[in-house]
Amino acid sequence: MYRYDEFDATFVSERVDQFRDQVARRVKGDLTEEQFRPLRLMNGLYLQLHAYMLRVAVPYGTLNSKQMHKLAYIADKFDRGYGHFTTRQNIQYNWPKLPDVPDILEHLAEVEMHAIQTSGNCIRNVTADQWSGVAADEVEDPRPYAELMRQWSSLHPEFSFLPRKFKIAVTGDKADRAAIAYHDIGLRLKKNAAGEVGFEIFVGGGMGRTPMIAARVRDWLPKSELLGYLEAVMRVYNLNGRRDNKYKARIKILVHELGAEEFTRQVEEEYARLDAPQGLPSDQELERIAAYFAPPAYEDLAENDAVHTQHLVDNKDFAEWVERNVAPHKITGYAIVNISLKPVGGVPGDATSGQMHAIADMAEKMSLDEIRVTHEQNLVLPNVRKHDLFAVWQELKEHKLADANLGLATDIISCPGLDYCGLATARSIPISQDISIRLGDIKRQRDIGDLKIKISGCINACGHHHAGHIGILGLEKRGVEYYQITLGGSGDETASIGQIIGPGFSSETVTDAVETIVDTYMDLRKSGETFLEAYRRVGAEPFKEAVYATH
Amino acid sequence: MPLIRDGKIVEDIWVSLDDEAELPEQGDVILSLDRLKKEANAIQTRSGRTGVVLENDVDEEDVETYLPHIELIALTFPAFTDGRAYSQARQLRTKLGFEGELRATGNVLADQATFLCRVGFDSFEVDNDQSIDVWNKALRSMSVAYQRGYDGEQATRESGPLSQDKAHTSLA
Numbered sequence: 178m179y180r181y182d183e184f185d186a187t188f189v190s191e192r193v194d195q196f197r198d199q200v201a202r203r204v205k206g207d208l209t210e211e212q213f214r215p216l217r218l219m220n221g222l223y224l225q226l227h228a229y230m231l232r233v234a235v236p237y238g239t240l241n242s243k244q245m246h247k248l249a250y251i252a253d254k255f256d257r258g259y260g261h262f263t264t265r266q267n268i269q270y271n272w273p274k275l276p277d278v279p280d281i282l283e284h285l286a287e288v289e290m291h292a293i294q295t296s297g298n299c300i301r302n303v304t305a306d307q308w309s310g311v312a313a314d315e316v317e318d319p320r321p322y323a324e325l326m327r328q329w330s331s332l333h334p335e336f337s338f339l340p341r342k343f344k345i346a347v348t349g350d351k352a353d354r355a356a357i358a359y360h361d362i363g364l365r366l367k368k369n370a371a372g373e374v375g376f377e378i379f380v381g382g383g384m385g386r387t388p389m390i391a392a393r394v395r396d397w398l399p400k401s402e403l404l405g406y407l408e409a410v411m412r413v414y415n416l417n418g419r420r421d422n423k424y425k426a427r428i429k430i431l432v433h434e435l436g437a438e439e440f441t442r443q444v445e446e447e448y449a450r451l452d453a454p455q456g457l458p459s460d461q462e463l464e465r466i467a468a469y470f471a472p473p474a475y476e477d478l479a480e481n482d483a484v485h486t487q488h489l490v491d492n493k494d495f496a497e498w499v500e501r502n503v504a505p506h507k508i509t510g511y512a513i514v515n516i517s518l519k520p521v522g523g524v525p526g527d528a529t530s531g532q533m534h535a536i537a538d539m540a541e542k543m544s545l546d547e548i549r550v551t552h553e554q555n556l557v558l559p560n561v562r563k564h565d566l567f568a569v570w571q572e573l574k575e576h577k578l579a580d581a582n583l584g585l586a587t588d589i590i591s592c593p594g595l596d597y598c599g600l601a602t603a604r605s606i607p608i609s610q611d612i613s614i615r616l617g618d619i620k621r622q623r624d625i626g627d628l629k630i631k632i633s634g635c636i637n638a639c640g641h642h643h644a645g646h647i648g649i650l651g652l653e654k655r656g657v658e659y660y661q662i663t664l665g666g667s668g669d670e671t672a673s674i675g676q677i678i679g680p681g682f683s684s685e686t687v688t689d690a691v692e693t694i695v696d697t698y699m700d701l702r703k704s705g706e707t708f709l710e711a712y713r714r715v716g717a718e719p720f721k722e723a724v725y726a727t728h
Numbered sequence: 729m730p731l732i733r734d735g736k737i738v739e740d741i742w743v744s745l746d747d748e749a750e751l752p753e754q755g756d757v758i759l760s761l762d763r764l765k766k767e768a769n770a771i772q773t774r775s776g777r778t779g780v781v782l783e784n785d786v787d788e789e790d791v792e793t794y795l796p797h798i799e800l801i802a803l804t805f806p807a808f809t810d811g812r813a814y815s816q817a818r819q820l821r822t823k824l825g826f827e828g829e830l831r832a833t834g835n836v837l838a839d840q841a842t843f844l845c846r847v848g849f850d851s852f853e854v855d856n857d858q859s860i861d862v863w864n865k866a867l868r869s870m871s872v873a874y875q876r877g878y879d880g881e882q883a884t885r886e887s888g889p890l891s892q893d894k895a896h897t898s899l900a
Contacts, residue, residue, distance in 0.1 A: 184885060188872045195869040199839065207858075215809050216839055298809065328874040334846035335818050335878070338811025404876075415815045450823065455877035462885055 178239050178547065179324045179469045181289040188331070189286045192293060196220050197279035204276065219299060219337070221267075221292030222278055225599050231270045231278060232295040233285060237305035237323035237347070238266035238550040242541035245548055247288040249533035255281050260533065262518060262526040264590060264641055265344070266304050266550040267295055271597055299337045300330035300411075306348040306355045307551040310470060311513055311559045313505040317366045317374050319349035321467040322403060325458060329404050336411045340418035341426035343411075344383075346552075351670060356552060358382045358390045358672035359644055361428045362410060369397045376403055380410055380440070381432030384638035388674045389429040392437035394444060401463065405456055409448035413440070473545040473560060478510020481563070488567040495570055497623070498581035503566065506559075514544070514558040514569055515551070517580040517588060521617035522610050525591040526554030535576040543569055553590055555583065585622040586630060586695065587613040590641050594634025594651060595658075603651025603658035604684070605634035611688045616695065625695055627707045631666075644668035646709050647691060648675040660687040664694070664720055665712045678721050690724050697723040730860075732852040735867070737860050740853075742779055742800060752776065758802055761786060764794055771797050781833070784812040788819045795826055803849075805834035814847045821848035821879075838866040846873065846880035 181189070196216075203213040217223075221232040233248070240248075248268055252260045255277050256270040263269055273281060285291055295302050303326045310318035326345060330336070336343075346355040347364040357363025363379035375397045382391030398406050410428075417435075419425045432440045458466075489496045504513040516536065518526050528536075540548045540558055543565045549557035561569055573579040582588050589612065592598065594605030609632050616622060631645030635652070642648030648663035659681040666675025682690045695708075697720050702711045712720075731740040745757045751767055751774070758779040759767065771778040771794075779800030782791060791801070801820060803813035813832065820826040832844050833853040841863055844852060854863070873882035 184872055184883075188870070188874070191870050191872070195866075198865070198869070202862075207862075212808075212837060212839075331874055332843075332870065333875055334843040334873070334880070335814045335875075336811070337843060338809050338814065412815050412818075416812055420810060420812075456875070458876065459886055 178241060179236075179320075179466065185289070185328075186286075189289070189291050189293075192220075192291065192332070193279060193282045193286055196282060200275065200279055215297060215338075218297035219294055220278075220282070221295035222275075223296060223599070225271070225597055226595075227597070228272050229275055229278070230597065231273045231281060231292060232263070233268050233270070233290060233292045234295045234302040235266050235268060235290075235550050236327045237303055237309065237320050238307050238552075239305075239309075239320065240540075240548040240550065241546050242537040242548070244288045244290055245533050245537035245540065247284060247290070249530040249537070251281055251284055252530040252533065259527055259529045261524075261593065262528065262550050262554050262556065264552050264554060264592075264639060265295075265302060266307070266552055267302055268550070269593075271593075293331055296342070298339045298341050298343075300326075300333065300339075300343045300345065303327055303330065304344070304346045304355055304360075304552060306350055306353075307549040307557050308354060308504065308513055308559065309349055309549075310472070311506050311508075311511075312350050312352075313507050314352065315350045315507065316368060317349045318470055319347040319364070319366050321463070321470050322364070322366075322376075322400065323347050324466050324469075325404065325463070326407070329407070336415055339411075339415055340420045341423065341428075343414075343428065345407075353668070353670040353672070354551075356641070356644060356668035356672070359384055359388075359641070359668055360391065362407070363391050364403075366400075367397065373399070375399050376406075378406065378410075380444075381429040381437070382672075383427050383429040384641060384643050385427065386424055386636045386638075387427075387429065387433075388638070388643040389433060390672050390674065391429075392432055392440070394437070394441040401457065401460070404458065405451055406444075406448055408456055409444050409451060412447055413443045417443075472508070473547070475508045475511065475545075475560070476562070478508075478562060478564075480509050482510065485563045485566055492567075494581070495567060497619075498570055498579060499566060501581045501585065501623075502583045510563055512561050512563050512566060514561045514566070515583045516556040516558065516573060516578050517582050518555050518578075519582060519588045519613070520577060520580050521582075521587055522614045524606050525589050525609055528556075532576050532578060535572065536578070539569055539572055553588065555588070581619065582622055584627050584629070586616040586625050586628045587622060588629070589613060590629070590631040590645070592633050592635075592639035594632075594640075598634060598639075600637055601634035601651070602636070602653040603634050603660065605632045605640055605649075605651050608632055608649060608651065608660065608684065608687060612691050615688050615692055625699065625708070627709070628695070629667075629709075630691065641668060642666070643674050644672070645675055646712070647694060649687065649691070652681065658684050660684065662687070662690060662694070662724075664717055665709070667709055676717060678717050679725055693724050694720050729853050729855055732854060732860065732863055733850065735860075735864050742777075744781070756800070758800060761791065764791075764798075768794065779829070779831075782816065784810065784816070786816075788816055788824060792824055795824060798826075799828040800831060801826060801828065802831040802833045802853075805832060805836055808835040808837050808840060810835075814843060817844075817847040817849055818878075822877075838863045841867040842870055842873075842880060842882070846875075846878040846882070848879055 223230040346360040349366040378395035379391035544558035545560040591609040595601040632649040633640035633642040650661040663675030756777040781802040831851040
């Protein structure tokens with residue numbers, strides 16, 4: 178993975194000093210809260226309901242063990258012993274004190290991390306497929322380009338005060354695990370007719386109150402021209418994006434109002450007149466970055482491991498965990514281990530410092546020192562020998578991290594909601610816990626099969642409810658929370674926006690409604706048909722009938 | 729309103745002219761774009777220098793024909809979170825090759841200093857009471873930058889080995 182050189186280290190450490198000075202000026206009163214707000218946001222610092230919240234960037238979701246140990250240390254020293262992994266592959270601390278924040282940033286800088294641009298109206302932390310570099314069917318590892326974009330977007334002189342936040346996601350695979358269609362810019366590495374790898378570029382996806390699927394603006398762009406093309410997109414947006422209404426300020430609205438064709442024309446026109454080479458990295462620089470993502474020292478292993486195969490036969494729980502949580506690796510004899518942060522009845526995405534330390538230790542010993550964070554709020558050990566799977570599983574079990582529910586009904590995405598967030602209109606964590614407990618029986622979950630339930634506590638949709646097979650949106654009317662249900666959303670390569678099925682439900686009845694929807698699916702599904710497939714075949718009607726007849 | 733140039737507070741010799749006021753023969757004046765268009769001939773013969781203030785929604789090509797006669801362009805920041813003028817400045821410098829004074833006006837904070845310099849601004853009307861020391865400190869706060877092809881004192885990866893005191897010496 179990427180390592181800072183002197184240049185990167187200088188950048189991050191000067192940024193810490195700069196922020197330390199800004200905090201000091203704020204504390205002294207030289208900066209008003211209004212002036213300080215955009216500055217602190219550009220360093221990931223929010224003012225929440227009860228306290229400040231610090232969001233630390235995990236660039237494209239990649240961590241090493243040292244970094245994970247540090248995240249655990251920060252949770253213990255400056256917070257309440259836990260952290261929350263988010264849908265943007267970041268980690269949030271919910272209880273830091275303002276004067277401590279510069280020190281936290283200094284600790285992060287020690288392990289080559291930062292909180293730069295994890296919030297604010299700027300280019301946010303770039304996210305990527307969590308299986309980048311290891312997925313069995315990948316075209317190419319997108320992370321060298323994610324790193325290039327991390328650098329390019331950091332304190333960009335022209336694009337740091339955009340109309341609204343800006344999110345970029347990248348994948349190197351046909352299967353989309355990064356939800357690129359729901360991003361301001363989605364990038365997919367693919368081969369052109371000549372077999373050269375380049376970027377397919379989508380612009381204008383997003384969630385929030387106006388969910389949109391991104392439009393394709395470029396079928397194929399040479400990889401080396403990426404930053405030039407991004408510059409053109411950003412300039413068209415920075416100059417023309419709406420600033421009169423924050424709910425209409427995302428690039429998706431600009432693309433929608435201009436029409437994808439006209440937007441694309443403007444971008445291409447800007448791109449054509451750019452003095453492109455001036456803004457592009459040199460070949461040596463691209464090679465320098467790419468070298469950090471060269472495959473680690475994999476051993477030459479056989480496809481099957483006798484010890485592992487025996488454990489599969491002997492231990493049903495282990496075999497079930499392998500079936501759900503372990504994915505094929507591109508290197509023979511290795512596997513991708515997905516660690517669920519969704520224990521039944523737990524808080525989605527939360528990890529204690531003890532769990533973080535344990536995962537860091539496992540990564541060091543058994544995953545070639547790598548860890549990934551997923552946008553579905555889980556973690557990954559990307560490089561585990563099949564031979565070690567049983568040991569990893571046992572260790573995970575010891576730390577209550579061995580739930581075999583990846584992609585099942587209790588693998589719920591949830592935003593922090595009204596328990597923490599200043600923007601929330603309703604609680605989301607307690608609803609996800611309630612649903613998780615209701616559907617928690619693992620036999621039942623396995624029987625239900627692939628099901629993505631996603632919960633947001635307000636219209637901003639941080640819980641990705643629009644992309645949920647079952648989406649839940651918490652709202653509030655006259656001081657009472659209620660929950661709207663959408664069906665048929667998807668964030669994968671067949672992206673679709675969930676449709677509202679009808680009137681909302683109270684916090685007491687929403688779990689019943691979800692259970693009815695699930696039971697309805699079980700009754701009408703054809704053999705082997707997933708929830709999403711069944712919904713796409715039959716539409717919303719049977720679900721509506723069942724839900725509104727009984728509630 | 730203090731004007732900052734070359735790291736110092738300097739006297740502003742430019743006068744912003746109301747659209748109704750008479751165009752003087754001498755002296756440096758800043759006009760609105762409308763006024764500039766109306767006086768397109770007059771400005772070519774006067775002895776004083778002419779500048780123009782551009783609103784954020786002006787297409788920079790609108791001003792292109794007048795550029796040979798213009799020595800200052802003021803761009804506005806209605807709020808310091810409104811970043812359109814960064815792209816306008818960039819376009820004026822790179823696409824249109826404007827080499828005169830590029831002035832940032834409106835809600836301009838020291839914390840924007842490096843960004844402003846890097847997109848090509850070279851004078852700053854600051855509307856708050858931040859001291860020149862705060863401004864210069866902010867300007868020196870970063871010695872490195874990742875983006876290629878922008879101005880500024882910061883070293884980029886391609887600009888060779890890091891010079892630790894590059895920003896300091898150039899601003900001393």
